Structures are given as C-alpha cells and as structure tokens.
Amino acid sequence: xxxxxxxxxxxxxxxxxxxxxxxxxxxxxxxxxxxxxxxxxxxxxxxxxxxxxxxxxxxxxxxxxxxxxxxxxxxxxxxxxxxxxxxxxxxxxxxxxxxxxxxxxxxxxxxxxxxxxxxxxxxxxxxxxxxxxxxxxxxxxxxxxxxxxxxxxxxxxxxxxxxxxxxxxxxxxxxxxxxxxxxxxxxxxxxxxxxxxxxxxxxxxxxxxxxxxxxxxxxxxxxxxxxxxxxxxxxxxxxxxxxxxxxxxxxxxxxxxxxxxxxxxxxxxxxxxxxxxxxxxxxxxxxxxxxxxxxxxxxxxxxxxxxxxxxxxxxxxxxxxxxxxxxxxxxxxxxxxxxxxxxxxxxxxxxxxxxxxxxxxxxxxxxxxxxxxxxxxxxxxxxxxxxxxxxxxxxxxxxxxxxxxxxxxxxxxxxxxxxxxxxxxxxxxxxxxxxxxxxxxxxxxxxxxxxxxxxxx
RNA sequence: GGCUCGAUGGCAGAGUGGUUAUGCAGCGGCCUGCAAAGCCGUGUACGCCGGUUCGACUCCGGCUCGAGCCUCCA
Numbered sequence: 001x002x003x004x005x006x007x008x009x010x011x012x013x014x015x016x017x018x019x020x021x022x023x024x025x026x027x028x029x030x031x032x033x034x035x036x037x038x039x040x041x042x043x044x045x046x047x048x049x050x051x052x053x054x055x056x057x058x059x060x061x062x063x064x065x066x067x068x069x070x071x072x073x074x075x076x077x078x079x080x081x082x083x084x085x086x087x088x089x090x091x092x093x094x095x096x097x098x099x100x101x102x103x104x105x106x107x108x109x110x111x112x113x114x115x116x117x118x119x120x121x122x123x124x125x126x127x128x129x130x131x132x133x134x135x136x137x138x139x140x141x142x143x144x145x146x147x148x149x150x151x152x153x154x155x156x157x158x159x160x161x162x163x164x165x166x167x168x169x170x171x172x173x174x175x176x177x178x179x180x181x182x183x184x185x186x187x188x189x190x191x192x193x194x195x196x197x198x199x200x201x202x203x204x205x206x207x208x209x210x211x212x213x214x215x216x217x218x219x220x221x222x223x224x225x226x227x228x229x230x231x232x233x234x235x236x237x238x239x240x241x242x243x244x245x246x247x248x249x250x251x252x253x254x255x256x257x258x259x260x261x262x263x264x265x266x267x268x269x270x271x272x273x274x275x276x277x278x279x280x281x282x283x284x285x286x287x288x289x290x291x292x293x294x295x296x297x298x299x300x301x302x303x304x305x306x307x308x309x310x311x312x313x314x315x316x317x318x319x320x321x322x323x324x325x326x327x328x329x330x331x332x333x334x335x336x337x338x339x340x341x342x343x344x345x346x347x348x349x350x351x352x353x354x355x356x357x358x359x360x361x362x363x364x365x366x367x368x369x370x371x372x373x374x375x376x377x378x379x380x381x382x383x384x385x386x387x388x389x390x391x392x393x394x395x396x397x398x399x400x401x402x403x404x405x406x407x408x409x410x411x412x413x414x415x416x417x418x419x420x421x422x423x424x425x426x427x428x429x430x431x432x433x434x435x436x437x438x439x440x441x442x443x444x445x446x447x448x449x450x451x452x453x454x455x456x457x
Numbered sequence: 458g459g460c461u462c463g464a465u466g467g468c469a470g471a472g473u474g475g476u477u478a479u480g481c482a483g484c485g486g487c488c489u490g491c492a493a494a495g496c497c498g499u500g501u502a503c504g505c506c507g508g509u510u511c512g513a514c515u516c517c518g519g520c521u522c523g524a525g526c527c528u529c530c531a
Binding site: 006009026027028029030035036038039040041042043070071072154155156157160203224225226227228229230231232254255256257258259262263264265266267268269290293294295297298299301303305306308309310311312313315316319320323344350352353355356357358359360363366367422425427430431434443444445446447452454 | 461463471472478480482489490492494495525526530
C-alpha cells in the first residue's frame with residue numbers, strides 16, 4: 001500500500017522493516033479532561049490503518065500511549081482537590097468509553113508515562129552521554145544546535161529555531177530552541193528522584209522512551225494530528241535519533257484537524273464539542289462515518305449539515321444490508337473485498353473513495369436478482385465495512401434506533417393492525433396509524449414481504 | 458513575518474491532461490391505494506489572471522482568499 005510521508009512530502013509504497021511484523025506508534029491523550037471529537041480523529045484514522053495493515057501483514061504491533069504525567073493534570077487535581085491518580089484514571093476511563101462508542105479497537109500496547117520513568121531516565125542519560133543534552137539549574141535540556149538534522153521533519157530553518165526571539169528565553173538555556181527533557185519539581189509538585197534531582201519529565205521524552213521500549217529504535221509508522229508535527233514530533237525525532245543512533249521513523253503520518261466555524265477545534269480555543277456529549281445525540285457510528293468521509297489529511301469542517309448527510313448516507317448502506325438479512329454468508333467464503341475498495345484503501349487510506357465503492361455495492365445489492373449474487377455482495381459489504389469499522393451492526397438494530405423492546409412491540413402491534421386495515425381497504429384507518437407512528441418518528445416502509453419500520457434520522 | 462497545506466456543482470467530498478466520481482438535497486418518471494424505501498433519468502462544478510499544450514479543473518508562474526504550525530494543543 002502507499003502512504004504519504006510528512007517528512008519526504010511524497011506518497012510512497014509502504015515497505016515495513018520486517019515484512020512479518022509492522023510497528024506503529026500513535027500519540028495518545030493527556031488525561032486531564034474529556035476529549036472532543038477532534039481528539040478522536042487520530043484514533044479513528046489509525047484504527048482504520050491498523051485494520052488494513054492487519055489484513056495485509058501477519059503481525060502488527062500498534063502502540064498508543066496515555067500521558068498521565070503532565071502539569072495540566074496536576075493543575076486539574078489541585079483545582080478539584082483530588083489526587084493526580086484520580087484525575088488520570090477518571091479520564092483514561094472516559095477516553096476508553098468514548099473509543100468504544102466510536103468502534104475503535106483496542107491497541108496492542110497502551111503504555112502509561114508513570115510506568116516508564118526508568119526508561120525516560122535512561123533515554124535522558126543516553127542523550128547526555130552522547131553530548132546532545134546538558135544539565136542546567138536542575139533541568140536537563142536537549143541542545144538543538146548539537147543535532148544538524150533538527151527542523152527537517154517540520155521544514156523549519158534550524159537557524160531560526162536556534163534564535164527564536166518570539167518567546168522569553170529561560171536563562172538556563174544555551175539556545176532558545178533547546179527544549180526540556182527533565183525539569184525540577186517543587187515540594188508541592190509530583191516528582192521522581194533522578195540523577196539530576198527530584199523532578200518530572202519534559203513534554204516530549206516520554207514518547208521516545210515508550211516507543212523505543214515497545215517497538216524498538218526504528219519504527220515503521222508514527223502518527224498523530226498535524227498540529228503535533230512541531231514541536232512534538234520534531235523533538236521526538238531528535239531525541240530518538242540522537243539517543244539510539246538510528247533512524248527513528250520510516251513513515252510519518254499526520255491527519256488534518258477538525259474545524260468548528262472555520263477554526264480549529266481545540267481546548268485552548270474553547271470551541272470544543274465533547275464526544276460524550278455528541279454521543280448522546282447521534283450514534284457513534286455516524287460520528288465515525290463523518291470522520292472517515294473526508295480524506296484523513298484534509299481538514300474536516302464540523303456542522304449539523306454534515307451530521308444529517310452522514311445519517312442519511314449510512315441509512316442507504318444499512319438499507320441495502322437490511323434487504324439481505326435472510327441471505328446467509330458462508331463463514332468459509334474467503335476474501336470478498338472488491339479490488340476497487342482495496343485499491344482505494346491502499347492508496348494512502350482514501351476512505352472517501354472506498355466509501356464510494358461501498359455505495360456501488362449497495363446499488364448492486366438493491367438490484368441483485370439472485371441469491372448467489374446477494375451472497376457475494378453481502379460478504380463484500382461486510383468485509384469492506386470491517387476495514388472501515390462500519391456496518392457491523394445488525395441492520396434491524398441500527399434502524400430501531402433508540403427504541404426499546406416494549407416500544408418495538410407496540411410498533412409491531414400497530415403495523416399488524418394497519419395491515420388488517422389495508423386488507424379491508426380502510427385507507428383512512430391505515431393512514432391514521434401511519435401518521436400516528438410518524439409523529440413518534442417511526443417511518444413505515446411497505447414491501448412485498450410486509451411492512452418494516454425505522455426511526456427517522 | 459517565516460514555514461506548510463488547501464480553494465471542485467445547493468451541501469459534503471474523490472479524482473483525472475481529452476470519457477459518469479460517490480453520497481445528501483432537488484427535479485421528472487417507475488413502483489405504491491397514497492406514501493416511504495428502491496429503481497431509472499436529470500445538473501453546462503472545478504477561486505482569479507497569465508503560460509505550456511491540438512486540448513487544462515488537472516502541468517507551470519503570479520495573485521486573491523482560507524486553514525495549520527512557529528507557545529500547551531489530535
């Protein structure tokens with residue numbers, strides 16, 4: 001398959017270091033608050049990538065970390081008068097709950113920073129030993145000037161990064177672009193003993209330590225939102241390369257951001273839509289569909305219009321599947337994923353094009369005349385849907401929306417009554433029942449095989 | 458200011474040097490008791506100005522506008 005690499009700025013054939021084992025690292029959340037929909041674009045996008053890779057390679061190890069050491073967590077704990085662990089555990093759980101709503105599969109390893117302080121110490125020591133880092137006033141800093149390749153990932157001029165007059169330069173820094181690997185903690189701040197005194201890790205070294213421990217010095221794919229390119233990934237690249245003396249990442253993948261009213265959705269801007277809130281309004285699968293309806297590198301504008309369109313689009317796909325509920329797909333049918341779908345997914349994860357292939361299958365399903373045809377189409381839709389993490393629900397469940405069994409029974413009872421009215425050619429009564437259900441957002445669909453219902457989207 | 462990226466029909470969103478993206482919405486038809494769903498048909502879309510070319514939405518240059526990064530941020 002082909003992937004676009006941020007570092008080389010071109011799309012190239014993906015060649016793993018070990019064809020038997022693909023390695024992938026994605027930056028996870030800092031657990032100090034609930035996550036918004038923008039935060040979930042990387043987990044969803046890279047979940048899809050992992051699914052495709054697992055279909056194509058014998059083994060994939062996908063690592064996504066939890067950042068549970070951070071000054072924002074400390075601040076939240078202090079503000080709420082609870083322990084730091086309480087905050088990080090609470091929001092780690094919330095994150096997992098949200099991922100489940102979106103149908104994101106578990107990663108292979110989900111390392112926590114608190115469990116990797118020793119590894120972080122080792123990385124820092126290695127950087128000091130190799131002459132890339134220095135100690136100053138209780139801090140350990142990475143010396144940007146010591147690494148000639150610095151700035152290459154984010155296409156930044158190293159001279160400018162060194163000089164960088166924009167921010168107040170801390171007195172202990174040799175160059176303003178130098179960044180912290182270890183910083184001292186006051187008595188009232190959380191800290192870990194280290195060769196450089198009691199303190200806590202800087203903002204970038206954790207990923208270096210965790211990626212190295214779980215995936216090795218050189219990894220195939222590293223992903224994240226494109227707002228992480230600088231400084232986070234640039235710094236990770238510098239740390240890992242200098243600490244291990246090896247290339248860090250072969251393919252850097254970055255997703256575009258989600259916009260809210262033409263502006264990036266971000267916690268600092270305050271224009272966020274929390275996933276847990278949105279999920280009360282619309283199914284997680286609709287959110288996932290929206291996230292996959294644009295190419296992952298393109299920006300995505302969030303709007304009510306987009307939500308409505310996604311609902312209707314998914315209805316079309318589930319509608320085709322619903323017509324084939326009685327079609328049994330043999331478990332040994334083998335790979336039925338259409339070539340065009342595979343090609344689209346293999347072309348730098350072109351999910352919009354892949355979805356178009358899914359709609360082509362839906363049309364085939366709606367016009368199929370034989371069971372044999374339907375078996376093949378249904379298998380193709382289900383397997384393709386699995387790559388995207390869509391269409392895996394029972395269509396009946398999907399169309400019944402938020403109605404419980406008792407409500408469904410009542411609807412069925414009215415449908416039976418209406419069927420009798422229709423048989424009696426009592427159209428007034430039949431329409432009255434339909435209108436009554438319509439008022440409750442239940443839409444009826446008559447067919448040769450009887451009447452089915454769905455919840456209005 | 459510097460560095461990246463983008464500008465496609467009412468909306469969302471792929472793609473291509475000369476042929477239908479796809480979906481949503483709309484319109485006409487079929488089906489239906491009427492609907493809904495589905496099917497068939499339907500839209501003179503490619504920011505602006507130049508250039509290259511037999512031919513450009515697609516390549517090149519300039520411009521305008523928008524977004525991201527340059528500070529924590531997915």
